[in-house]
Amino acid sequence: MGQLVLDKIHKRYGTSSEVIKPLDLTVNNGEFVVVVGPSGCGKSTLLRMVAGLEEISGGEMRIDGVCVNDDSPSERGIGMVFQSYALYPHMTVYQNMTFALEMAKLPVKEIDEKVRESARILQLEHLLDRRPKDLSGGQRQRVAIGRAIVREPSLFLFDEPLSNLDASLRVQMRMEIAALHKRINATILYVTHDQVEAMTLADRIVVLNQGQIEQVGSPLELYDRPANVFVAQFIGSPKMNLIPGVLVNGNAQRTDVMLENRQMISLPINGAGVPEGQKVQLGIRPEHIQITELAQADIEGEILFVEQMGNETLLYVNSGYGSEPLVIRQTERLEINADRRIGLRLPPEECYLFNSDGRAFVRGSYNDSFH
Numbered sequence: 001m002g003q004l005v006l007d008k009i010h011k012r013y014g015t016s017s018e019v020i021k022p023l024d025l026t027v028n029n030g031e032f033v034v035v036v037g038p039s040g041c042g043k044s045t046l047l048r049m050v051a052g053l054e055e056i057s058g059g060e061m062r063i064d065g066v067c068v069n070d071d072s073p074s075e076r077g078i079g080m081v082f083q084s085y086a087l088y089p090h091m092t093v094y095q096n097m098t099f100a101l102e103m104a105k106l107p108v109k110e111i112d113e114k115v116r117e118s119a120r121i122l123q124l125e126h127l128l129d130r131r132p133k134d135l136s137g138g139q140r141q142r143v144a145i146g147r148a149i150v151r152e153p154s155l156f157l158f159d160e161p162l163s164n165l166d167a168s169l170r171v172q173m174r175m176e177i178a179a180l181h182k183r184i185n186a187t188i189l190y191v192t193h194d195q196v197e198a199m200t201l202a203d204r205i206v207v208l209n210q211g212q213i214e215q216v217g218s219p220l221e222l223y224d225r226p227a228n229v230f231v232a233q234f235i236g237s238p239k240m241n242l243i244p245g246v247l248v249n250g251n252a253q254r255t256d257v258m259l260e261n262r263q264m265i266s267l268p269i270n271g272a273g274v275p276e277g278q279k280v281q282l283g284i285r286p287e288h289i290q291i292t293e294l295a296q297a298d299i300e301g302e303i304l305f306v307e308q309m310g311n312e313t314l315l316y317v318n319s320g321y322g323s324e325p326l327v328i329r330q331t332e333r334l335e336i337n338a339d340r341r342i343g344l345r346l347p348p349e350e351c352y353l354f355n356s357d358g359r360a361f362v363r364g365s366y367n368d369s370f371h
C-alpha cells in the first residue's frame with residue numbers, strides 16, 4: 001500500500017499569494033514520481049505539506065484513501081530523506097538507525113533485525129559502529145535512507161537527497177536509489193531541480209512552475225511531447241533551441257512557418273485553424289540541428305564558441321534570431337573554430353512548434369487537432 005492522492009491542495013504563507021495553486025496529483029502504489037521545477041516553484045513546500053511539516057491551506061490529502069490533513073508527521077507513517085542528512089552526530093550509524101524504532105517502543109530483537117536487514121540492503125553493515133563524521137558523503141546519505149527504511153513506510157519522500165554529493169557519487173547513489181525502489185517496491189515522491197535525476201529515476205515526472213503543474217508524464221513523454229515551451233526547455237540538456245517565426249499556412253497535414261530571414265520551413269504538424277500571421281516559436285533540440293553548406297542552409301550564423309566534451313562537441317552559434325545563441329550538439333569530435341560562419345539545417349520532422357502563449361502544437365500526428 002502507499003497510494004498518495006493530492007486533491008486540490010493549495011498553500012499560502014500568511015498573506016502572500018498562493019505558492020501552491022490548487023493541485024491534483026495521484027502517486028500510485030509502488031510508483032516513483034519525481035517533482036522537478038526551478039528554484040522557488042514550490043517543490044519543498046509541496047513535499048513538506050505531504051510530510052505534515054507544513055499546514056495545508058486547502059484541499060484534501062489522502063494516503064490509501066484516508067484523509068490525513070490533520071494527522072501529525074509521525075501519524076502519517078511516511079519515511080523522509082532530506083538534502084541535509086540530519087543524522088545525530090553523537091550517535092553511531094547503528095544508533096541513528098535504531099532511534100525511531102526505539103521511540104516507537106519496538107522489542108529490542110525486532111529493532112536489531114530490522115536495522116541489520118536495512119544495513120545489508122544499503123551495504124552499511126561494516127559501518128554500523130562509526131559516527132557520521134567518519135563517513136563519506138555518500139555513506140551518510142545511505143544512513144539517512146537507512147534510517148527512513150527501517151520504519152518500513154509505505155510512502156517515502158526525498159527532498160533533493162543527492163544535491164550535496166559530487167557528480168560521480170551522485171550517479172552512484174542514483175543507481176542505488178533506483179535499485180532500492182525496485183527492491184522494496186515503495187511509493188516514492190522525490191523532489192529535485194536536476195532534470196537528469198528526474199529522467200533516470202522517475203516512472204512519471206511532474207513539472208512544477210510557480211506553484212502549478214505544467215505537465216505530468218513519463219520521462220520520454222515529456223521529452224518527446226512537451227505540452228508547452230516551459231516543459232520543452234526544462235526537460236533536456238542543453239535545452240531546446242527556440243527560433244521565432246510567423247505562421248503563413250496551416251492545414252491538417254502541414255504547417256508552414258516563415259523565419260525572420262524569410263526562410264520557409266514546412267513542418268509535419270497539424271496547424272489547421274491557426275490564424276495566418278500568428279507569431280510562433282520553432283523549437284529544435286541541440287542534437288537535431290545539422291551543419292550544412294551555406295547555400296543549403298535554413299539559417300546561418302557565426303560560431304561564438306566551441307566546447308569539446310571528448311565524446312561530443314557543443315557549438316554556440318549567434319544566428320541573429322531569438323534571444324539566446326543556438327546550441328548545437330554534434331556526437332563526434334569536430335575540428336571547428338569560433339568566429340566562422342556556418343550554415344544550419346533544421347530538419348522539419350525534428351522541429352516543434354509553440355504558439356504565442358507557449359502551448360505546443362500537436363507534433364507528429366496528422367489527426368490530432370491543435371490544442
Ligand SMILES: Nc1ncnc2c1ncn2[C@@H]1O[C@H](COP(=O)(O)OP(=O)(O)OP(=O)(O)O)[C@@H](O)[C@H]1O
Pocket residue numbers: 013016019037038039040041042043044045046193
Ligand atoms: N515559510 C515561508 N514563508 C513565506 N514564504 C515562503 C516560506 N517558505 C517558502 N516560501 C516561499 O514559497 C515559494 C516556494 O518555496 P519552496 O521552498 O517550496 O521552493 P522550491 O521549489 O523548493 O525552491 P528550491 O529549489 O530553491 O529549494 C518561494 O517563493 C518561497 O520564497
